[in-house]
Amino acid sequence: MREIHDIHGGIHPPERKSLSRPGELRDAPLPTRLILPLRQHLGVPAKAIVEVGDTVLGGQVLAQAQGVMSVPVHAPTSGTISAIEPRPIAHASGLEDTCIVLETDGADQSIRCxxxxxxxxxxxxxxxxxxxxxxxxxxxxxxxxxxxxxxxxxxxxxxxxxxxxxxxxxxxxxxxxxxxxxxxxxxxxxxxxxxxxxxxxxxxxxxxxxxxx
Structure with missing residues (x-):
């Protein structure tokens, strides 16, 4: 099935999509520090199961889900947990929430999935x-x-x-x-x-x- 339907109403600002097209998907370089909010979704935030000083591997669970409306948080890469504390999160009002701070080691080692x-x-x-x-x-x-x-x-x-x-x-x-x-x-x-x-x-x-x- 291939059909074209119009979208009526609304505003239609200039698209300017040519500025980012054509593009390609590339892996971002590893930062030296990652800040991982425990609340990355609607519902109950995950609960940290690691402690400051722990070394972790990519893919390892750092925080467990708490109930149905919750999901676990995993380490994006390998490194050491340096803090579990309130940090500014990606919110328009600049709110803070509990985050796990991961100092990356550059090895990018992961668990087997x-x-x-x-x-x-x-x-x-x-x-x-x-x-x-x-x-x-x-x-x-x-x-x-x-x-x-x-x-x-x-x-x-x-x-x-x-x-x-x-x-x-x-x-x-x-x-x-x-x-x-x-x-x-x-x-x-x-x-x-x-x-x-x-x-x-x-x-x-x-x-x-x-x-x-």
Whole structure:
């Protein structure tokens, strides 16, 4: 299915997306210090299970989820915990919240993470639990833990899974670039989500200003 629908109303500022397109996905260099908020989502913040002075590996759980509306926090790389204290977080009002401060060691050593290549052969509930354990949360305004969104309940059957690739904000082409550079992974990810929620079809919404995507 390939259809074009107009969006009525609203404001339409100059897009200026050419300033960041075409782009490419690159790994950011490791900083010397990482500040990891324990509240990275809507709901209850995670609880730190490490202490100051501990050495950790990338992928290691630093803070455990506290209840359904919570997800764990993992170390992005290897290093040493130097503080667990209030720090300014990414908030428009400059609020502070409890954070784990990680001094990176530059070695970028990680624990081994086993995936599920044959995901079609396992129960959807197992995939949802793996998503929860991975600490995945939405990047929208609410920041819902993704595992919560994937549990609508039997009383609310899902026919169609919508993947939002519109990215209407000026200047930004992150989704556009992702859809071009990681198309296979994106399609497989959508297939996994459709399997989890029992959707019969998947619709990917893309604006007509992203022809390459």
């Amino acid at each position: 086993e995936g599920i290549p044959e995901w079609q052969t396992v129960a959807p509930s197992l995939l949802v639990e793996r998503i929860r354990e991975a600490g995945i949360a939405g990047m929208g305004g609410a920041g819902f833990p993704t595992a919560v969104k994937l549990n609508p309940g039997a009383a609310k059957p899902i026919d169609t899974l919508m993947i939002n690739g519109t990215e209407c904000e000026p200047y930004i082409t992150a989704d556009d670039t992702l859809m071009q550079c990681q198309a296979d992974a994106l399609v497989e990810g959508a297939a996994i989500l459709a399997y989890v929620v029992g959707a019969e079809r998947v619709v990917i919404g893309i604006e007509d200003n992203k022809p390459a995507a």
